[in-house]
Amino acid sequence: MKLSVFSHCAIDTITIGENNYEQIGGAACYCGITARQFKFDVDLYTKFGPDFPKQYLTEHKINFHNSESEKNTTKFAININGSDRTLKLENECDQLDYFKNNADGHLVSPIFHEVSDDVFKKIKNDSNFLFLDPQGFLRQKDPQNNVFLEKTNLDLSHVNAIKVNPEESKQIVNGTNDEMMIALQKKGIDYVLFTNKTDVSLLVKDKIYSITLPNKQIHDTTGVGDIFCSTFTCTMLKEKDFLWALCFAGGAAQAALESNNVGLQKIPKKGIVETNASYFYNLVKFRDL
Template sequence: MKLDIFSHCTIDTIQINDSKYVVPGGPACYCSLTARILKFDVRLHTKFGSDFPLVNYLTEQKIVVKDALSTKPTTQFLLNLVNSERTLFLQNKCESINSATLDTDNVIISPLFDEISIELFEKIKKNAIFVLLDPQGFLRRKNSENKIYLEQTDLNVSGISAIKVNSDELRSLTNNSNIDGIKILQKRE
């Protein structure tokens, strides 16, 4: 089976107390690598800069990546973990993804922060049969200090086959964070 994935690759700095870890990844990598393990042929629609260290590894894993190299640095986040509190900051945003030529009818859309326009989102949905959506990047905003927060967002989820949301994202989409929010999403499909 074939699968198209739309998401940015990232370089994340994870800060836990006094320790810092810099790790490449993002849903683009995790979804692609997992799909390959499950024997999918994967085409990854992404953007990253010359600073992204996993390009060769993705190619070695037979993940098709075309027109992904940007002149801008890779999207970067700082994740601060203190006890059970998680704070996320945007450190850099690579250029947006603008290609929507699908190799298949099966798609994962998992934006991180504003890399997929609503117009591209609608075009992808129109041209695919099965669409799995992780909407976090459509819901995220940043304040003047680049701290990420979620905003109440009216996102058209018609044409979505499956959706992955946590309770905060569900609240941003429906103003409910429990089963009522799920029911609201189901009615929108």
């Protein structure tokens, strides 16, 4: 099976306490390499500069086309404090190009404005199953390049699944957590994933299914949401079962957090994800709306 991923590669400087780590990343890398763990072919639509080690993608057998830019790679400074983090945009690469493709699913996860409205529309027209993480559509920067979220009018037609947290949801819809999930569903989305720290909820039709990740010491949270999104998408495409997809996604996020690794090193192997998914499957709670 094949997954097409639309997102920028990045070079991140991650600060945890007094320690700094320079890592390659971006949703492009986290989502792409996670999908490879599930034996998916990956077509990556991205842009990166001469400062990015493209051999990393080649080594992981990730396909990319017309991705090289004369501009340097998108770069963030990320400061992490427990489950909270702040971002500063230090460089922004070109917007990505689009080519029609025949993937089983499409995952759109911009990190900062790299997916234009026109490209997003073309992706939606071509996709059989489209998962959206809207973070990069919602982000803006202030004069000091600090990244913040801003209310955005997103066209969510033809989006099958979305992942949002409370802060992101408030930039798209209004209301309580439940009301925001329902409002997103009313825009035509079949699977609304809502992550609030360790609590993960999924709205399907008139039911909310939820799991709670064990509350343990958190080290580096960078990319955990991307690992979650990619795992959910791959499981849905393979198994056609949203409950297993929820449990696999939660299992992948939990494995990544428990690894205590920084950056891409935290992407878990499929085996430990399956073990965690089986654990969560027996603990899923649900309630009617």
